[in-house]
Amino acid sequence: MITEQRSKYLSDSVESIQPSGIRRFFDLASSMENVISLGVGEPDFVTPWNVIEASYHSLEQGYTAYTANAGLLELRKEITRYMRRRFGVTYNAENEMVVTVGASQAIDIALRAVVNPGEEVIVVEPSFVSYAPTVTLAGGVPVPVHTYSKNDFKLQPEHIEEAVTEKTKAILLCSPNNPTGTVLSKTDLQKIAQVVEKHDLLVISDEIYAELTYDEPYTSFPSVGNMRERTILISGFSKAFAMTGWRLGFACGPKDILQAMLKIHQYTMMCAPTMAQHAALEALVNGQKDVIRMKESYRQRRSLVTHALEEMGLSCHIPGGAFYVFPSIKSTGLSSEEFAEQLLLKEQVAVVPGSVFGESGEGHIRCSYATSIAKLEEAMKRIKRFIENRE
Amino acid sequence: MDAKERELLQLIEKNGRLENSTIARLMGISEDETKQMIEKLEKEKVILGYSAIINWTKGTDEGAVTAMIDVKVTPKRGVGFDKVAERIYRFPEVKAVYLMSGVYDLSVSIEGKTMAEVGRFVSEKLSTLDSVLSTTTHFILKKYKHDGLVFSENEEDKRIVVSP
């Protein structure tokens, strides 16, 4: 291990966070030829044309200036309608919502708005790689709560209880989850809500994959009991509408919290990109049929991949949402890093080792099935060969 | 037609060469079921055939010329447009015939090796039919998209290889 020379100018907080483990695989995979990547955390669809066209149109009309800090009012009103129609939650477009630069920024300003130095935020792991570092950068202390394959990676309420201290301020939930694809049912959420209420926690609920659930109707956390008053709902356009590069998301929640987040947003971001906001408006008004079309295609590919993995003896729960499967590779005796690295070098298939999503991801790999059917089939063949050649 | 049949048809409409085993896995049904479903749909003529979409302008100088012809006709008593349409679609040069609403009646699509060949067909075979009143011929100059497929090269994956 080479210890790099560190600039004396860096802050302690930035020094305290590690670069993402994904980075190393990115570098390795980028340097190789003929790689099939199951490591991509974004849709394989290009943004639907009507959405792109709406953005062109806005540019032609000269909409190239800042918008209101919270985002175009018209867009916020449409988000309100959309969230009510799709998920049965209602927010006031005037003061309970902010349009952000991706869900990523929404998570950042949510944490910065609520965390005091040293306060703890529970992060349910395996988790999206940004959560813990974002908590740290906000001055908080991320406290991992693990989930396990024996529970299909569902968060167990008693494990929250065990992690709560007098310093616990909030809990970050993500359903459907990246990387496990696990979806929490209404009953699961009700049980979690009891613990949350008992310990008076705030919930930051990342529901960016809410449109992509395949088995049961989705339950949004703020729709459970009286959770709305203590939940910041995070969502965005990246996944459901295939708009990752547009960088557009939003947060909704109780007025006082959202106004505090808006304060940070107005000083540090001004507003989300205007042309992307116009695109998002079109996505909400005329995009549902495309969401359904893309979701249907993910559902088919989920079936393809889970069957193939099962046949080669990599056990995996059937993920209820998102576009990831998270099979166990423990039977190979390799760590998840070793597995991912050897698979890439020997068979040119890129997957992400589960360990980059937290300690409890060890022993698993994340495979994204947002890739063409032909490539998925070829990748499955190669993984099968990789496993057989090891035996 | 039930939901499963529709799903299968949508899959093979996009890619007629999908293996039964792939279709079965995508739909979460058995290979036998897949096979039976396809056979049934073929028998019922819901699936009429399988073809490839080919860009003939690539890698060959065997150019093909396609024309779309607007045809005005006098319908025949008792059988309407169907008989006239049949007289036309029986010609092997004719690739498609549609009955249209609007200012003309039949839209006929013809393929030939050269413009002259297509022209000859129109003047000798089509316009000489009793019920044909007039024809207007449009030649296709370039295909950008056909049957939902874009004829261009820039359709590769533009995502970075690994991302969170």
Ligand SMILES: Cc1ncc(COP(=O)(O)O)c(C=O)c1O
């Ligand atoms: C769980 C989760 N939350 C948030 C994001 C970030 O999304 P955005 O593109 O809206 O910033 C991602 C992206 O991978 C994600 O997987």
